[in-house]
Amino acid sequence: MLLLAVAVGTTAIATTLPSAALAQEGILRRWSLRDLFIPRRDPRVDPYIYEQPRAQPRKLRRAPTKPKSALGAVSRPAEPAVPVVEKLPDARVVLVIGDFLGAGIAEGLTTVFAENAKIRVVDKTSGSSGFVRDDYYNWPEQAKVLIEQEKPAVVVVMMGSNDRQQMRVGDNREPPMSPAWIKEYTARTETMAKALSETKVPFIWVGMPAFKSAKATTDMLAFNDIYRAATESAKSEFVDVWDGFVDESGAFVTSGPDVSGQPVRLRSDDGINVTKAGKRKLAFYAEKPLNKILGITPQGTEVAVPASLPQATPGELSVPGNIDRTVPVSLSDPELDGGTELMGGNVAAKGDPNTPGEKLIVQGIAPVAPPGRADDFSWPPKPLPAAPAPETTTAIKQ
Template structure:
């Protein structure tokens, strides 16, 4: 072995020995640190061998145990009720300490207020809530809800509406009965003959009989009936059944001369699909249905009442009291008039919900029919040939005029007012008549004579 080889081998032994010593020191230091950690190091991640060989680890923040805090769930804002919106628009801004959810006190109902009786299932309860807010400021209309949330026309063993409805009408003496039901009726009908499956021919006949029975009970008590149809739901099969139910409700209401209110379009989109949110009664996009796709929000309640009130107002519109005595004690009778003699009509508000077929203005009452000695404008024109006043220049002045007064202006004719003076022409040269036109034969003979004369003349 040469000197160079011996030197190389010795160097390798020294390197290995140094590396082994460093590893040994690192292990000892790791064990000491693990057995007796310092307070500062105890909160840090343990150092590895690579960290000790190739440098210290970067400074890290100590681990901390953070307490578990439940994050607040987002709250969906709903449109305020109509009574709240009205109070907010007229009342001054409340103080910060005041509660924003405080509801204004409703108007005190009059002793002569007409009662609107709302009956049905849980959707009828939503309708009643919206109607109470809608009529909150009307002292002459009172809304009463007699509903059973889980009731229907199928499970009469749970709640028998044909049995309960008559006593309710006799007790409350309503001016109108508002019915909304059917959401719980998607189930078989059980009877003595067995169970009838949903939408079978036998089930359809029995359900239609029960719907007609409700309408007949209301009519028997001589109370108007307003039947509000069912809306669409989240589930397609349920919505399909509601379409069938609504057709039966419409037929039953129309058979007894009642009103059927179709609310379907208010809770679907352009494609006739169910929607959770849509336009409110104020035109703002709000949440109409809850997350279950069945029940209504407060904005949905207001929209139900908006549709139903159009029909209800026709039966609860109150007449203004007539003062039979004047200030001096004389008796004042209403004027006798008929519609044909009317020459003007009162203005109609664009916000009046009765514009879609009502017979009278909201609050105006029925039209008085009586005898009038004054002929109507139609009679004056058709029977007597007279207009409405013969006002010169007006479009209804149809009087015949020979224009004599306009042509003969004294001793001067109308032409005298122009640039030609007829009197001067008559005095100077008179008016000479035009020569008579020759006949065709005379013209031919004259032309022939003139030609012969020219031919015989000497050149």
């Protein structure tokens, strides 16, 4: 019995040690009948080889991305501030009247003439005004008052963005763009243009740009036609800014090229107001006609009126000397061909006019071609001259 116990213990130790070693190496064996007598602590798993789990790679955190800029806007360095010079006491006034879009063009014109001490822009716009609510602000009357106060050299008009609303015509309220509404609106626009022309102050009328709403854009086109007709009837200039705020197909755009051709945001999110770049672009369209009225060159200097040229009296004119006169010569005169000598020079005597060369150049008569030549077109063909007889003698010539 003692020997049996020792044998069993030796077997148990022998089988336990390799199992521990194998367990340390990560290798586990299948369950067998031996486990009933000698239980093992390692788990019974299948498959035969147990693989330790691999270490998971660490996930790299991405750097936070910057939010995308607004559509069409391009980030670029801030524009340098335009230096503002002090205006002269006698600076000429550019009076701007209209609604909130008129205030925008007034801001743009202020930037345009910021460095010109002789031009001062005065903004007398009313943001909520228009031609429909004349009970709120009567522009034909107020325009005369403002011109009398400011004594402007030129007036800039831009309004109409608030006029898409009902209008009282007599005792009725007419819906916008109805026939009665359009008739009354046209009459009020003509009254405004007439009131400005009566002041004898030149003015320009700036049209409306496109809006984000398709219906509003259609109405602005109709408004511009009314403004153009009223302005031209008053012998003034209408400034069309439509193409500067639409794309190639005529659709409204939020962003577009500025006055220097760089893509910028021109309109605000509501599709009605304009940004700072949009205000400057409105002023760009009005700048050329204003410079023409104010007499300013593209370099920003005023055009100097040239003094009248001195007029010579008849007694101061010198008496001309003898004038050589030549006989008129016909252009078809053959003597003109090949002339190389000036009048009064010694002309060499001409050669024989009957030579083939003279006949060809002067008279255009070509010499007669000898018989048999390629240019001999005579018919019937002329007989060829007889060829000389060949020599038959063999004597040596002395």
